[in-house]
Amino acid sequence: MKETKEYTRSLTIARQLCDIMQQHQLQDIGELKEWLEHNNIAVETIQLLMDGSELAKKVELYRQQDKEMAILALRTKIRNYQRHRLFIRISSIAATIILLISFGLLFHKLSQQEESQALVSIIPTISSPMIITPDGEYHDLSKITTDTTHHLNIAYKSTEEIKYTYQSQANNIEEERFNQLIIPNQCNYQVTLCDGSIIRLNAGSRLEYPNSFPSHERKVRLSGEAYFEIKHDGRPFTVEIRQASIRVYGTQFNINAYQDTNIETVLVEGKIGISIQDSSHQEKILKPNQLSRLNLLTGEQEIVEVDIQKYIAWTTGFLRYDNDPLELLIQDLNRWYGSDFEFSDNNLKNIRISASINKDTPLQEVLAMIQTTAKIKFHLIERRYLITR
Template identity: 30%
Template sequence: MQKSKTETLIQKYLSHQLNEQELEELKLWIEEDASHREIFVKLLSLHHVNNQLNLLHQFDKEASWKSIQHRCNRSHTIHRRIAIYSSAAAIAILIGITSILYFNGQKPVPAIAQNEQPQQSPLPKNTETPKATWVQANHSVVPLYENQREINGSHINNGEIIFPQESDSPHKPKLATELLQNKIIVPKGSEYAIVLADGTKVKMNADSHIDFPVQFGDTREVTLEGEAMFEVTHDEARPFIIKTHDHAIYVLGTTFNISAYPDEELSVTLIEGKLKVNAPSGEYYLLPGEHYSSAQSKVSKVDTEFYISWTEGAMEFDAMPFPLLIARLSRCYNVDIQIASKELETMKFTGVIFRNKPLDFALDIIHRVSDVKFEKKGETILVKKQ
């Protein structure tokens, strides 16, 4: 296919003027080479940005363009991620990779069928609503709020709890740490941060919990289920160990992300430093920019932003299976979303959703740019093929 012909087909696609034969030609060109798909996705994402400006009350075009230039210059290639930022708002775009969807010029319709739409909001900001729960060593349960006064020597502020630091009492006698275990539980629809006794920072994602001692001994060991970003304080004499699923991650001092939700693969992404993963299949050593996957039992080089973007208020996807996308939305917004059409289970998506936008906004974006629809049934949202 000649370049001029390709340009004509893309232009007609964007203006909704393709006939069936031309649409098939465009599909063949896109599937012919991975670079073709990347070019098409980039152009399509920019086109949808222009079409969806009416969804935003404020849009700083200059800041948005600078952001595009920054992200492109950083890699000097066309990223498969579709994300455009602005100082006032951000646009979420999801593109189905398994199929090329042709949109007619119909007027927008509600993302969720029926009049009964769920009233969702961004991450809880009401200080009267607990963002996490602290199960203390004596089994007492303490709700944790956005801002709170000191509790048992621990300071709480801006969604973060700082436990008494070892550096403040260097000569304090060691405790029987195996008998004095804390647990922080973060529910669906929330996030929370903690600073452990050794100064290690942990940012926890929704539907996650971590077990850790009141005070560390000769080793520093915690147990995680869910997802968390760690910034481990360096201490060569005491390795930091995270146990999750049937794995153990050994750290000296580094920054990394772990995702270990039940019924999902365990993944470890290293940002800086070094670490070792002990898995049933063997030992794996990670360098910065590398990612371990339990499903593939291997280490690979990745774009780490796909794995840590949630810590900055976004969820980025790169060819993510549709069921995993739905699971993340359910955790993020604390709502039950179920796939009702089996054919959707094989779809994959690339894109980004921003956590400061309500669920309706995210679902509306998915509905507009993909071949799915949402229906409310009681307290459940069903996802069906359009």
């Protein structure tokens, strides 16, 4: 079982790295490493075993529209395992991509973190919400059958949400095993956990959670943005975001953790405490209509009164900005519309803009509005928008 899990994780990371190389048109391992470092992404050095006499296997990953079928094809070709090298040769329609992951070749920063964090740093390129089980099984939520939902302990599923089977009592479990719910760009999704708590995930986000909570606590992990409605049941509820944590007992709040260094939390109702793990900084209490901006590098935390509607507008299908930097709006457009943008001048990122955008508005209409408001221009060049004066 352990070898199977290691094998599955290795396949997962290999596929994710290949997706990144193809999506960002990276030519070799050097460019991949630079991209990972630039985006502050950590990669665990994981060993994948190859056939004894061969160092690599050529696999047609992208000849099939269904990437999961390609992964299954890869699994049938790999029989033996080594401990010191991962070398995967992947043939695509356009070219052969060579991935070489060995100890020290790609920097690794996860050696002291929990095993469950191995896949957190990389969000794979997907087109619909996906669940990765603790055993490494991939399930596309747009395709799973009734039998599969029963197997996953899901009581209800639609195109926009899933609900886990409600458990009125805590479970005496020895070890928490976390699922990963991954939301692609251009998509929002809602999950109701086994305790009845509701979490709405914004585009490009990831949530880790167990099928069952232990008797003493409820804990989830977030990357991206989510709106929480936590059901009160006596056990503390903790949201972990990298090295910070938010502790609640029954409340509604929004967390924006897209950035690597800052975490923004807005409290709608109730009370929450925010702290940095393994730090001497005391927990800071947030009150309704307050925003906490926590810098993970310095430990500095700013708490201010805000109009919370601006920060939770995405849950009702809107993007709102009030004298915010243009860079923030462009980042949101990238996540929601799935389009790439590039600034010709970094000074353009600081242009201030106020706007309210319905997420159903066609991108070209949104860009036309921004051009008029911010006095800038968008030039479409090879599927990427260049932003100029």
